[in-house]
Amino acid sequence: GKFAAFAATQSMTQDQLLDFEDFGNVTLVHITDIHAQVKPIYFREPSINLGVGEAAGKPPHVTGADFLRLYNIEPGSPEAYALTSEDFTALAGTYGRMGGLDRVATVVKAIRAARGDNMLLLDGGDTWQGSYVSHHTNGGDMVELMNLLRPDAMTAHWEFTYGEDRVREIVDELPFAFLGSNIFDAEWDEPAYEHTKMFERGGVKVAVIGQAFPYLPIANPGWMFPSLSFGIREEVLQENVDAARAEGAELVVLLSHNGFDVDRKLAGRISGVDVILTGHTHDALPEPVVVGDTLLIASGSNGKFVSRLDLDVRDGGLKGYQYRLIPIFSDVISPDAEMTAAIDATREPHKAELERVLGTTESLLYRRGNFNGTFDDLICQALLQEREADIALSPGFRWGTSLLPGQDITVEDVFNATGMTYPNAYRSEMSGKLLKDILEDVADNLFNTDPYYQQGGDMVRVGGMGYRIDTYKPIGSRISEMTLLKTGEAIDPAKNYVVAGWASVNEETEGPAIWDVVESYITRVGTVSLEENQSVKIVQS
Amino acid sequence: MANVKPRVKVPKSANAGEVITIKTLISHPMESGQRRDKEGNLIPRQIINSFKCEFNGTPVFSCDIEPAVSSNPYFEFKARVPESGEFKFTWVDDDGSVYEETKKIEVK
Amino acid sequence: AAFAATTSLSFPVLAANDAQDIINAFTGGAEAGEGALTLDAPEIAENGNTVPIEVTVDSPMSEDDYVEAVLIVADGNPNASVATFHFTPMSGEALASTRIRLAKTQDVIAVAKMSNGTFAMDRKTVKVTIGGCGG
Ligand SMILES: [Mn+2]
Ligand SMILES: [Mn+2]
Numbered sequence: 001g002k003f004a005a006f007a008a009t010q011s012m013t014q015d016q017l018l019d020f021e022d023f024g025n026v027t028l029v030h031i032t033d034i035h036a037q038v039k040p041i042y043f044r045e046p047s048i049n050l051g052v053g054e055a056a057g058k059p060p061h062v063t064g065a066d067f068l069r070l071y072n073i074e075p076g077s078p079e080a081y082a083l084t085s086e087d088f089t090a091l092a093g094t095y096g097r098m099g100g101l102d103r104v105a106t107v108v109k110a111i112r113a114a115r116g117d118n119m120l121l122l123d124g125g126d127t128w129q130g131s132y133v134s135h136h137t138n139g140g141d142m143v144e145l146m147n148l149l150r151p152d153a154m155t156a157h158w159e160f161t162y163g164e165d166r167v168r169e170i171v172d173e174l175p176f177a178f179l180g181s182n183i184f185d186a187e188w189d190e191p192a193y194e195h196t197k198m199f200e201r202g203g204v205k206v207a208v209i210g211q212a213f214p215y216l217p218i219a220n221p222g223w224m225f226p227s228l229s230f231g232i233r234e235e236v237l238q239e240n241v242d243a244a245r246a247e248g249a250e251l252v253v254l255l256s257h258n259g260f261d262v263d264r265k266l267a268g269r270i271s272g273v274d275v276i277l278t279g280h281t282h283d284a285l286p287e288p289v290v291v292g293d294t295l296l297i298a299s300g301s302n303g304k305f306v307s308r309l310d311l312d313v314r315d316g317g318l319k320g321y322q323y324r325l326i327p328i329f330s331d332v333i334s335p336d337a338e339m340t341a342a343i344d345a346t347r348e349p350h351k352a353e354l355e356r357v358l359g360t361t362e363s364l365l366y367r368r369g370n371f372n373g374t375f376d377d378l379i380c381q382a383l384l385q386e387r388e389a390d391i392a393l394s395p396g397f398r399w400g401t402s403l404l405p406g407q408d409i410t411v412e413d414v415f416n417a418t419g420m421t422y423p424n425a426y427r428s429e430m431s432g433k434l435l436k437d438i439l440e441d442v443a444d445n446l447f448n449t450d451p452y453y454q455q456g457g458d459m460v461r462v463g464g465m466g467y468r469i470d471t472y473k474p475i476g477s478r479i480s481e482m483t484l485l486k487t488g489e490a491i492d493p494a495k496n497y498v499v500a501g502w503a504s505v506n507e508e509t510e511g512p513a514i515w516d517v518v519e520s521y522i523t524r525v526g527t528v529s530l531e532e533n534q535s536v537k538i539v540q541s
Numbered sequence: 542m543a544n545v546k547p548r549v550k551v552p553k554s555a556n557a558g559e560v561i562t563i564k565t566l567i568s569h570p571m572e573s574g575q576r577r578d579k580e581g582n583l584i585p586r587q588i589i590n591s592f593k594c595e596f597n598g599t600p601v602f603s604c605d606i607e608p609a610v611s612s613n614p615y616f617e618f619k620a621r622v623p624e625s626g627e628f629k630f631t632w633v634d635d636d637g638s639v640y641e642e643t644k645k646i647e648v649k
Numbered sequence: 650a651a652f653a654a655t656t657s658l659s660f661p662v663l664a665a666n667d668a669q670d671i672i673n674a675f676t677g678g679a680e681a682g683e684g685a686l687t688l689d690a691p692e693i694a695e696n697g698n699t700v701p702i703e704v705t706v707d708s709p710m711s712e713d714d715y716v717e718a719v720l721i722v723a724d725g726n727p728n729a730s731v732a733t734f735h736f737t738p739m740s741g742e743a744l745a746s747t748r749i750r751l752a753k754t755q756d757v758i759a760v761a762k763m764s765n766g767t768f769a770m771d772r773k774t775v776k777v778t779i780g781g782c783g784g
Contacts, residue, residue, distance in 0.1 A: 188550065188564055189617070189701065189746075217695040218778060229701075231691050441779050452692040453776055475754075560741030573750070575727060601739045604747070607730040609723060611699040611748040618734075621710075621741035 012078060012332045018110050023322040024312030025202035026251060027115040029108060032124025032279035033301035035158070035399040036134035036142050037416070038343045040097035040330030042402040043302045044366035045284065047085040050471055050540070053449030055261045060283030060298060071286050082304065082327040083284055089364050092404055095329060099303030101145055102335035102343060103328045107306050108149055109336060118202035123154035124279030124299070125212065125257045128170075129161060130399045132415035133350050138162050141346035143170055148342055153177040153197050157213035157220075157257045157280060158399075161421045164225035179210020179255060181240050186229040195240050204251055204313045207244035209273075211237065211256040213280055215455045221422055221505040232262065232452060234270060241272040251313045253277065259456030260298055267291035274318045275309065281456045282368070282398045286325050295321060302401060304328055354412040359522040361409055362529040367400035367417060370446065371459050371469070371536045375400055375417050378528055379514065380463025382521035383500040387427045387511075390484060391435065391465045393501035396442065396458030409522055414515050418502075423513040425502045433493035436479055439467060444475040459536075465491065466535035473541075485535060542587070542638055545569050549630055551644040555622040563594065563602075564617045567632050567640060573608035589614050591633045597626040624648055668722045668729035672760055675720045675733075681760055681770035686719070688759040688771040694751060697777040703746035704734065706761045706769065716743035718762045725755025753777050 051061025062070050064086050073079045081091035082098065112119055127146060128139030139162050146154075153176055159167055171178040171193070181195035199206045214232045216225065237254075244252055254273050256263050259281040267276055268291050275295045284300030288309075299307040305325050312320040347354060367373040376394045383392035400417035403409060430438075438460065445455040459469075468481040482491035491497070502514040522528060550564040567589060574586025586608060593603035602618045620628070625648045632640040672681075689703040706716045715738050721731040734745045743761070751757070758772045 187566065187615075189615075215693060215695075218693055222696060229695060231695070235689075438779060444776075445778065450692070455693070596739060599739055600735075600737050602737070602745065603735040604745070605733040605735075607728070607732060609726055609728065609731040609750045611750055615748050616745065617703075617747075618745040619740055619742040621739050 012329060014106075014333050017326060017329065017332060018107060020308055020310070020324055021322070022114055023310035024320065025118055026204050026206060026311045026313055027111060027119040028253060028275065028277065028307075028309040028311065029111055029119060029121045030124065030277040030297055030299045030307040030309070031104065031303070031305075032257075032277070032299050033126040033282050033399070034101070034142075034303050035126055035130030035301065036128060036419075037099055037131065037302045037401065038101040038141075038145060038346075040100040040103070041302060041416070042092050042097055042404060043099070043304055044085050044088045044364070044368060044402045045083060046368040046370070048370045048538075050370055050447070051261070052447045052471060053451075055264065055451065059285050059289060060260050060281065073286075078327065078329065079286065082329075083286065089404055096331040098330055099328050100330050100335060101149075101303060102339035103330055103333040104303055104306055105149060105336035105339035106333050107326055107328065111308055120153075120199060120201055120206065120208065120253075121149060121151045122208060122253070122255050122277055123151045124255060124277055125154055125156040126158045126279065126301075126399070127154065129158035129420060130416065131419055132354055132412050133346055135415060135419040135421070136350060137346070138166055139170065143174070144346065145339070145342055147175060148339055151176050152199060153179050153208050153210060153255060155179050155210035155212050155255050155257050157216065158420070160216055160225045160228070161220050164228055167225075177208070177210070179208065180212035181209050181237050182214060182230050182233040183212050184229045184233075186227055189229070192228055196244055198244070198247065198249065205248050206251045206253060207247070207249035208253045208255055209237070209240050209244065211254055211258055213257040214262070219455050219457065221507065223507045224421070232258065232266070234266065237266075238270045241270060245272055250316050251275070251311065251318060259451075259454065260296070261451035261454060262456070263296055264289065264291055265451045267294040267296060275311070277307070284325060288321070288323050293318075297323070299325065301399065354410065356411045357408045358411065358414065358519055359409050359526050359528060361403050361407055362405055362527055364402065364405055365528070366402040368398060369458065371538065372461050372533045374530050374533070375402075376461035377463070377530050377533050379417070379518055380461055382518045383425060383502070384463050386517045386521050387425060387500035388498070389427060389464065389500035390486070390497045391499045392463030393438070393499060394461040394463070395503045396446075396460050398458060409528065411515075411519070414518050414522075418515045418518065420503065422503055422505070422509065423515065424504070424509045425500060425511040425514045425517045426504055426509050427498065427500045427511060429496040430499045431493065432482070432491040432495050432497065435465070435491060435497065435499070436482060436493065439479045439482075440475055443469060443471070443478045447471045447478065448475070462535065466537070468537040468539060470539040470541055481537065542569070542634055542636055545634070545638070545640055547630065547632060547640050547642040549628075549642050549644055551628055551646060554647040554649050557648045558621065558623060560619050560621050561646075562617065563620055563628070564615070565592070565594075565630060566613060566615050568613050569634075571608065571610060571612040571614065575608065587635045589632050589634055592616055593631050594618070594620065595629045596620060596622070597624070601628070622646055622648060666724060666726060666729045668724040668758060671722050671729050672720065672758065675760055675762065676768045679766075679768050681768035683770060686759055686761045686769040686771045688757065688773050690757050690773045690775050693776045693778055697751045697753070699748045700751050700775055701746060701748050702757055703744070704759045704761070706743035708743045708763065710736070710738055710741055710743055712738050713764070715740075715764045716761050717764050719743070719745065720760045720762075721749070722758050723749065723751055723755055724758060726750070726752050731757075751775055751777050
């Protein structure tokens, strides 16, 4: 790229990345949505992330060049590469991979060395799922590796897709708090997990309250955790905040997996929370968003960033803060030897399979974006061809790493985009009306003007069909011009189409695992090459 | 109807005049009368159609129940406890069956 | 039912059920005010077959000033009737919750009848969705 010479990794140093003048008396270190990514990866941030209602045009709904302008970031700089999709392929060549839990460990240890007992390390969840090894160990690798980081508390979302018994088994042994103020037993409507953990840091009483993903039984298969109920439970949260204050908490931190827009609304409706460490929507913001007296922190995903927030808490209140979203440049931050060894040990039994090459890609493969990503285009192509379908549907997950043009596609790469516990690729007939209803329903989960009605994923990805979406319209009238691409005909509400998809939340879903479908497609075509996807027409009227 | 099992959560003790929380569950399919079997025939309605709670013979709370109430009906409500005594809970089934449960409470 | 064709989904239509008639019969046509009654329900149902709802009425619940009953209706079900709670001064507080069936996205409406003959109302939209995506 044209900016490549501007600041290459050689000119960055670990000291610069970790540079932070200690401030105040409490340091919060936040990491979230790692999705089991323990090795350095490429991860392209979204180029399209539309906000609606009060969130329209506000972070995190600012992308690309607008994002660079808003935060005064030099195009082509390391920050531009880390935080946006601008010039991604070229800058990835310049600045290299990001993340790696051994690099994260170096950063955490450095902050711990500087701040000692004044620090809390908080994990926002979506930690145990998203890779080949985590899938084959039911999250066991991540539990073992995260324990080495010594977090003080975590909350959860995808963790529960290993089933409620597996979560309970892990949590019973966990050497730190697993918090969920909104996790209730579905039968008697009583708290099922600890909601708050009190700490003393730097002479300050700190309450950390956990908030798990509110819509787990809707966005993920409820039959995997049938005895649990979630929800936002604003009143319960307010009671827990008030109880923490009554117990003498001088700083109240919400470790949340609500998603950013839900947390922004929540911050305006409850009182007594100083900091919300947000998660789930995978946003990375270089500055806190302030709502009233509450700071909202967004720490990205996939191990790309670690947030450090230094707080000055005196006379029972928060007096000031210093914040840094630390980008984990894998080639600049040296790996922590102990963590590297532990990571290698968890991967060793799976090494041959992880490294098995299925093919190569000529195109940049990525997932993030409201409507499509090339990795999902690849998955949809695989579904259309291997399952002989008219139309393919792929869920709008926000996890999944990127591959650069020219890279090999390995089994590990495919699992980074598909590794989860309900992978069956179904093939069934759906009417045009049902397809419309599905698109309308998912669009409303993304574009309802009330964040409490949003679930925080992206739009379902569609192969073999085009459509027009008006994000500002209400449910039922956002989607139009649905077209079957192979014939150019309009989708007929009364006609049935053969649809292939995966990740259905229905218990009885049948079909091969999606990674087998994708593998068979890639090995057949050898080299993956994708045209720019122009099948979704986006309107905001 | 067979296999209908009521369960009730009432504190064992309370202060005189205290308002306590009571939770009740009863296992029951609550057949709505709107579902059809495989042959397309309507499955007859059979639901729990009423629930009541009394304390030492005085009505505390009751509910008229329609088919839109979920299977295994759950009720949570409050009760004032003026003295030691016994809560009596009664559920009535469409088929005429009456299911009862009692719980004692001690005033400290 | 995410993306598998085993359930069909329908969205709110203008044709209302008998919700208004049932409310009119309960209130005798009297005006119902807002504020005294709070209906709590989830924004999005985890499962349309069992949606938790809770009503709370601001009332002293004394012998001469209490909430007699709270009617619950759902304006998008085939039949609007859901349940009627009856309270007494022995209830101590006018609070009750149960779990209900919602066939699709719709409003749940609660109407409270006070012992002095006045009424209060609240409503909440509950989305019944096919779900299935996530961050
Ligand atoms: Mn999540
Ligand atoms: Mn996530």
